[in-house]
Amino acid sequence: MTGRSARRLAWKARGLLALGLAMMLAALASGAAGHGLAGFVLVTAGFVAARLLARPWLLTRLAQPGGAQALSRDIAGQVLLVLVLFWMGVGFAALTGWRPDLPLWLPPVACLGAGALSRAIWRPMPPEMDRFLDEATETLTRMADSLAEDGSGDDARAEAAAAAMMVALDALPASGVPHHSIGDAALPPMADMPFWTYTNLLFDRARAHETDRDIRALVIGITDPFIATKAAGQEDLDAAFDLVAAHGGEQALYCFEMQTVALLDVFPDAWRDMPAPERLRDFAGSLSGQIADRYRDLAALVERLQQKAEST
Structure with missing residues (x-):
C-alpha cells in the first residue's frame, strides 16, 4: 500500500x-x-x-x-x-x-x-510547508526507482513511507479534518518504519506546526496498539497530552480522550505512559461541559488501572 x-x-x-x-x-x-x-x-x-x-x-x-x-x-x-x-x-x-x-x-x-x-x-501549500514538500518530493523521486529495483529494501521502504506520510498530511487542511482522513494519512506508513522513527516524525511535526491536524495525527499514531506496545515506558502519551493541552482545540481534546480510552481497553499497561490522574483531573477543571466530564472519567480510569497494577 x-x-x-x-x-x-x-x-x-x-x-x-x-x-x-x-x-x-x-x-x-x-x-x-x-x-x-x-x-x-x-x-x-x-x-x-x-x-x-x-x-x-x-x-x-x-x-x-x-x-x-x-x-x-x-x-x-x-x-x-x-x-x-x-x-x-x-x-x-x-x-x-x-x-x-x-x-x-x-x-x-x-x-x-x-x-x-x-x-x-x-x-498549493503555504511557504511554511516548503521544507517538508521539498524534502518529500526529492525523496519520493529518488526512492521510487529504488523501490522498483528492490522492494525488500528496509531503508528504502522506510524513507519512502516517511516521505509519503509527510506529503499526505501536508495535503490536508490545518484544521477541521475528519478523523478518518488523518488516520488514512498517518497510519499506513507505520508498517514500513521503525516505531521510533515513526513516532519522532509525528512529534516533530506536531511541535513544529502546533496545528489541529498534526496534533491529532500524533495522537492517532501513538495510540495505535502496535505502536503503544513497542513504545511502552517512553511516556509518549504524556508528552502528547502536553501538546493537546497547550495547543489542541476541541477536536484534539476529544481525539486524545477517545483514542486513549480505546487503547487502555486493549492495552491496560499503557496507563504507565499516561499523565497522572491528578493532572488529568486538574486539566478537566479548566474545561466545561461534556468534555470536562470525559476527562474526569479518563482520570478515574487511569487511577483504577494504576491501583490494580499496584495491588498485584
Missing part, C-alpha cells in the same frame, strides 16, 4: 518537473521564433500567472507585513528567468539559422496550460 502511494506521488513529482520543462521550452521557442518584445511580455505574463496559481498566498497575504516584498521578489525572479530563456532562444536561432514558425499566442498559452495542470496535480 505504502509503496504504491510513494510511486504515485513520485509520478506526480515527475509530472510537475515535465510541466516546468514545458514552460521553459515555451520561453525558448518564443525567443527562437523572433517574437520580440511582445513575445517576451506575453511569456512573462504566462510565467507570472502560473506562479500565482502555484503560490496563491502571494496575493492573499499581500496586505500582511512583507507581503508586497514577497510578491515583487517572486515576480522579479520570474522576469529574470524568462529573460534568460528568451535570449537563449534568440541565440539558438542565430547560431543554427532555424526559426520555428510559431504564432505569437502559442508560447504564453502553453505556459498558462502547464501552470493550470501543475495546480491540478499538486495542491
